[in-house]
Amino acid sequence: MTQSMTKWVQWTGCVALVAGVFFFWRYLQPEKLGEDFSSGNGRIEATEIDIATKTAGRIEAIFADEGDFVSKGQVLARMDTQQLEAQRREAEAQLQQARYAVETAQSQVNQKVSEKAAALAVLAQRKAELETLRKRLERAEVLSKKGASSIQDLDDSRARFLSGQAAISAAEAQIAAAEAAVSTAKSQLLGSHTVVMAIQATIDRLQADINDCVLKAPCGGRVQYRVSQPGEVLNSGGKVLNMVDLSDVYMTFFLPTAVVGKLGLGSEARLVLDAAPQYVIPARISFVADVAQFTPKTVETASERQKLMFRVKARLEPELLKKHITQVKTGLPGMAYVRLDQQVDWPPHLQVQLPETPARQ
Numbered sequence: 001m002t003q004s005m006t007k008w009v010q011w012t013g014c015v016a017l018v019a020g021v022f023f024f025w026r027y028l029q030p031e032k033l034g035e036d037f038s039s040g041n042g043r044i045e046a047t048e049i050d051i052a053t054k055t056a057g058r059i060e061a062i063f064a065d066e067g068d069f070v071s072k073g074q075v076l077a078r079m080d081t082q083q084l085e086a087q088r089r090e091a092e093a094q095l096q097q098a099r100y101a102v103e104t105a106q107s108q109v110n111q112k113v114s115e116k117a118a119a120l121a122v123l124a125q126r127k128a129e130l131e132t133l134r135k136r137l138e139r140a141e142v143l144s145k146k147g148a149s150s151i152q153d154l155d156d157s158r159a160r161f162l163s164g165q166a167a168i169s170a171a172e173a174q175i176a177a178a179e180a181a182v183s184t185a186k187s188q189l190l191g192s193h194t195v196v197m198a199i200q201a202t203i204d205r206l207q208a209d210i211n212d213c214v215l216k217a218p219c220g221g222r223v224q225y226r227v228s229q230p231g232e233v234l235n236s237g238g239k240v241l242n243m244v245d246l247s248d249v250y251m252t253f254f255l256p257t258a259v260v261g262k263l264g265l266g267s268e269a270r271l272v273l274d275a276a277p278q279y280v281i282p283a284r285i286s287f288v289a290d291v292a293q294f295t296p297k298t299v300e301t302a303s304e305r306q307k308l309m310f311r312v313k314a315r316l317e318p319e320l321l322k323k324h325i326t327q328v329k330t331g332l333p334g335m336a337y338v339r340l341d342q343q344v345d346w347p348p349h350l351q352v353q354l355p356e357t358p359a360r361q
Helices: 003-028 082-146 151-212 318-323
Strands: 037-052 057-062 075-079 214-216 221-226 239-256 268-273 276-288 308-315 333-339
Touching: 037 221, 057 239, 075 239, 082 151, 239 276, 239 318, 239 333, 308 333
Parallel strands: none
Antiparallel strands: 037 239, 037 333, 057 075, 075 214, 221 239, 239 308, 268 276, 268 333, 276 308
């Protein structure tokens, strides 16, 4: 083969290689959208929940591992409650003592009430006796005027009458003292009841703290990672686990002002993940920021970085998430597509394409 022919073959091969690379690059490029559609890149996110302690203490056990699916109310971890339980037993003993004090105070009230009743009976008796003495004094005065009795008898009747009046005053004083004693006893009884209520409240608080030492999942989701390990001592609010609520999964992305102005809450969206470009996932716009901000660094074109962008969330339907719960993964990057004119059909490459629902065991 001549030198010129060799150069010609090499040149033809280079041209063919460049053409092949070009067509392959064109093949990998996504189909262009019309003016009725827009897109932005983002990542799949979900609401994160920290499973944390309410009070300081030592972790006794953790019952969930990273990646585990958990249901609402499922026990995830338990804190050591020995000290709290000892405090509760102490408070229960104090409560029993306080109840005995209530019984004693009630007995005192009953006793003082009985003493008051006795004093009232004595007063009634003294009044009856005084009435008799008054009548005797009147008869003595009449007889004395007629000379039928001596002055001594009159003086004795008058003395007995005055003594009866003094006895009534003494009985009334005893009644007043008895009433004061009843009031004091009732105050002591009320104070004893208050002590019982205060100790019962302490027991309820300690029981609530013991209940809070059992850490439960507030909702269904998946454990992302352990923050602490059994045996560690945590302060109040110390994190034990981190989980994601898989009923609230969304993609956050950014759109320019001109697009956001045409976008309404509840509008349809389509999500295409880099890890599974063959699937097109339906979603709905659930949030549009009311304040614009600079485009984040994840948008790669220089022209877009010069514009102010609005943060947008496209939320996946909970029913769809339930069907594919084992396939939901956060952090996956992808593209979000929005339709600005609801009367326009989605292009063929953005029609919904979902993976098959995993068979239930």
